[in-house]
Amino acid sequence: MTPAHYLQRHEADLIAFLQKLVRLRTVNPPGENYGAITTLLAATLRGLGLTVRRIPIPRALQKKTLPTLLDHPRYNVIGFWDAGAEKTLHFNAHYDVVPVSGRWRHGSAFNPVVEHGWIYGRGTSDMKGAIASLVFALKALRASGVRPNFNVEVSFTADEETDSLLGTGWVADHGRLRADYAVVGEGGEGNAICCGHNGVVWLNVRVHGRAAHGSTPQKGINALEKMSALVLALDGYKRGLARRTFRAPDGRLLRPTLNLGGVFAAGEGGKVNTVPATASFSIDRRVLPVEDIRTAERELRTALKQAAANIPQCRITIEKISDNFSCYHAPTHPLFAAMKRSVTRIRRQPARFTVSTGFNDMHFFAHVLKLPTLGYGPGGRDYHAVDERARIKDLVDSAKIYADLLTTFEG
Numbered sequence: 001m002t003p004a005h006y007l008q009r010h011e012a013d014l015i016a017f018l019q020k021l022v023r024l025r026t027v028n029p030p031g032e033n034y035g036a037i038t039t040l041l042a043a044t045l046r047g048l049g050l051t052v053r054r055i056p057i058p059r060a061l062q063k064k065t066l067p068t069l070l071d072h073p074r075y076n077v078i079g080f081w082d083a084g085a086e087k088t089l090h091f092n093a094h095y096d097v098v099p100v101s102g103r104w105r106h107g108s109a110f111n112p113v114v115e116h117g118w119i120y121g122r123g124t125s126d127m128k129g130a131i132a133s134l135v136f137a138l139k140a141l142r143a144s145g146v147r148p149n150f151n152v153e154v155s156f157t158a159d160e161e162t163d164s165l166l167g168t169g170w171v172a173d174h175g176r177l178r179a180d181y182a183v184v185g186e187g188g189e190g191n192a193i194c195c196g197h198n199g200v201v202w203l204n205v206r207v208h209g210r211a212a213h214g215s216t217p218q219k220g221i222n223a224l225e226k227m228s229a230l231v232l233a234l235d236g237y238k239r240g241l242a243r244r245t246f247r248a249p250d251g252r253l254l255r256p257t258l259n260l261g262g263v264f265a266a267g268e269g270g271k272v273n274t275v276p277a278t279a280s281f282s283i284d285r286r287v288l289p290v291e292d293i294r295t296a297e298r299e300l301r302t303a304l305k306q307a308a309a310n311i312p313q314c315r316i317t318i319e320k321i322s323d324n325f326s327c328y329h330a331p332t333h334p335l336f337a338a339m340k341r342s343v344t345r346i347r348r349q350p351a352r353f354t355v356s357t358g359f360n361d362m363h364f365f366a367h368v369l370k371l372p373t374l375g376y377g378p379g380g381r382d383y384h385a386v387d388e389r390a391r392i393k394d395l396v397d398s399a400k401i402y403a404d405l406l407t408t409f410e411g
């Protein structure tokens, strides 16, 4: 029996396992049922013969990063299958899911019903489906007695839906990983293999004026007027950004973007008869896979300061909201070629390389650990939305593809 035959015969078991994962409501925020799901995942990997560490985030660290959620402890699971190989291929997936709203076709988002070849429920596509595909790929290798070409390292991580700091971020820094290559179970799906993703820089700009009575505006400094001038002055910077391009490997042309004022606000004490003393607006700068977020932020801060300096009496302070790394690995490394062959072989359609405009945990492996990293998994429809679902054929295909990669990639 080959791994592919095993997977063909055990489709029902794969679905049952995914249903079990979906029923464990690991909603983040706040981070529910992390204890239960990591206990299950650790036991599952142990049952497959892996050496497993289920690591709680130290309380002191959680107190520092998530002080209001101390009653929701964080855990990551790391498994290792020593196949006696020289090199190690790492697979990563996050087990948390986004909160639920709206009316679902099958009553509840946590009632994983199968209908017309799809399985519904929160987390089916993002990304418990990838966990199920990976677990069954390993089961198939074990059951068919096929030895992978690599040691297999697995991480199942927390908090991707918030900021990954105590999830994959923690694992990359403190997990003592042995990986030489990484596959993150999302970002690419179907015939598309992901080799990078956009990053983001979020800032808030506060403009400081001086209050005065509305009847004597000449005695104040109108923060709204200064803010308006500042926003207009950023036009040139925006046009400059639009001239930068990045050609994704599938031919798509991407440009960095700047969105101003997703949130804009008056300061306290605003009244129709006062000169506004403060005004503020947010900035969302999308960073191309090949750009560096630190450089992008520095450049943006400089543009803001220069623009403000050219406007009389325009005093600003710039606050960081947050950021997220971009990453890109040109698909020239043999890992990518091997994955392309595996996807093409199993799906019987030519695979292609792409980049994702959203972000995921790939950058921790690609950017922080500097590993050849790709994103691929079963995916699905309506991520983060009502009636999120995954196609059963894609779940089984992904398991076959992971098993195929492990037995055909030569390093």
Ligand SMILES: [Zn+2]
Residues within 6 Å of the ligand: 094, 126, 127, 160, 186, 360
């Ligand atoms: Zn995800």
